[in-house]
Amino acid sequence: MDDLTWEALLPPIFASAGIDASGTLEIAPLTGGVSSDIVRIRLPDGRQYCAKRALSKLKVATDWQAPLERNQYEVAWLRRANTIIPGAAPEVVGEDRAHGIALLEYLPAEDYVLWKAELLAGRADPLVAAAVADALGRIHAATLNDRTAAAEFPTDHLIDALRLDPYLRFTAGRHPELADRILAVLATTANTRQALVHGDVSPKNILISKRDGHPVLLDAECAWYGDPAFDAAFCLNHLVLKSIHLPALRNNLLDQAAAFANTWLGHFPTELRAGIEARVAALLPCLMLARVDGKSPVEYLSEANRQLVRDRASPHIRRPPAAVAALIADLRSE
Numbered sequence: 001m002d003d004l005t006w007e008a009l010l011p012p013i014f015a016s017a018g019i020d021a022s023g024t025l026e027i028a029p030l031t032g033g034v035s036s037d038i039v040r041i042r043l044p045d046g047r048q049y050c051a052k053r054a055l056s057k058l059k060v061a062t063d064w065q066a067p068l069e070r071n072q073y074e075v076a077w078l079r080r081a082n083t084i085i086p087g088a089a090p091e092v093v094g095e096d097r098a099h100g101i102a103l104l105e106y107l108p109a110e111d112y113v114l115w116k117a118e119l120l121a122g123r124a125d126p127l128v129a130a131a132v133a134d135a136l137g138r139i140h141a142a143t144l145n146d147r148t149a150a151a152e153f154p155t156d157h158l159i160d161a162l163r164l165d166p167y168l169r170f171t172a173g174r175h176p177e178l179a180d181r182i183l184a185v186l187a188t189t190a191n192t193r194q195a196l197v198h199g200d201v202s203p204k205n206i207l208i209s210k211r212d213g214h215p216v217l218l219d220a221e222c223a224w225y226g227d228p229a230f231d232a233a234f235c236l237n238h239l240v241l242k243s244i245h246l247p248a249l250r251n252n253l254l255d256q257a258a259a260f261a262n263t264w265l266g267h268f269p270t271e272l273r274a275g276i277e278a279r280v281a282a283l284l285p286c287l288m289l290a291r292v293d294g295k296s297p298v299e300y301l302s303e304a305n306r307q308l309v310r311d312r313a314s315p316h317i318r319r320p321p322a323a324v325a326a327l328i329a330d331l332r333s334e
Contacts (some may be wrong), residue, residue, distance in 0.1 A: 006039055007027070008027075009053075009096065009099055009101060010027075010051060010103075011096040013095070017123050019093070022124050025041055028042075028282065030050070036052045036221070037053045037055065038052050051101055051102065052071070052101065052104065053071075054071045062196075063080075069100070070100075070162065070222070071221070073155050073223040074102060074220045075092050075102050076152055076153065077196065077223035078090060078092050079116070080139075081198075084142045085139065086163070087133065088215070090104040090105050090216065090218065091104065092103060101112075108214060109140055110209060112207040112209055114198055114204065114206070115207070116202070118208070120245075120300065122248070122249060127212065127213060128215070129209055129260045130256075130260070130263055131214060132201070132235065132260070133259070133260040136264055139195075139196060139265060141268060143194075143195045143196035143225075144268070145194065152225070152227040156190070157189075158222065158223075159224040162221065163199055163200075164189065166295035167182070167294045167296070169182075170294050170295050171293050171294045178289070180285050180290075181318060182317060185283055185317075188227075189279070190255045194207075194227060195226075196223070197225065197226050197227065197230055198231050199222025199223060199230065200221065201217065202236040206218065220285065229277075229284060232301055233284045235260065237288055240253070240254070240288060240328075240331060241288065241291060243331075250332075254332050257328055261277070278322045280324055281320050281322060282320040285312075285314075285316035285320065286317055286318075292306040292309045294311060323325065
């Protein structure tokens, strides 16, 4: 990564987008995420934008490298998602592929809330989970078996570097007794090419409109034409983990997880649903374990709850049920 400052990098991007950004730019860092530097830019006339610059080394405790070219695929995913569902992603204003920068519309806190913050504050609105599941299902269904989309996202190497290796392969190395099963799930995921995948459908990457409740999906750096089951399992995992962290909301969050799966699966042709659901049910316990023992553990679980996740995930990694509802029912009974 070079040493050019935001002040040097941004004016050409604005110029190429046809935006007059003359004068002093007010640039403020934004928090969130480990893979990019993110800033808010205020122009002299008051207009605001967001810029993301991909990092080659992610901000985690272990060594985690990732190619900078992921930025161009994130931009492509955001644009494609917005053609399927207008407003499903931030509008792309411009980009600088050479430096891994995306210039995006700025979504202010007075108009949007972060889903993760809402959940951790105990505000678990089932309508939000349903809206996310619906949007995700619509994006997957619109790109199902789409050769054009597949050609646009030749990113097997990126999904491996950003997700399959740090979450599944690394975790398999930490749990040799489960390694064969985790690596088998990894292989199935890696070799399934069915729809356009976001790759990081997490509550921390989803804003909810205060006006009408529609979700906005952020941070599509892991964009990949592959297995849509990964997106569903990734998001379901966060609802399951928060059901452990927030016992007062446990049943509510598990209910939302079950409803999420049903809503999302409903967007696929009937003949595909059993196979897709089985892949979700196999992935979900592997991802549960990965978020306590992989390269990117969630920050909010106590050590006692981390062990609880290990104890609950392990038997389902060994013997995954075919249906998500059965897995959630088992987690509820445990």
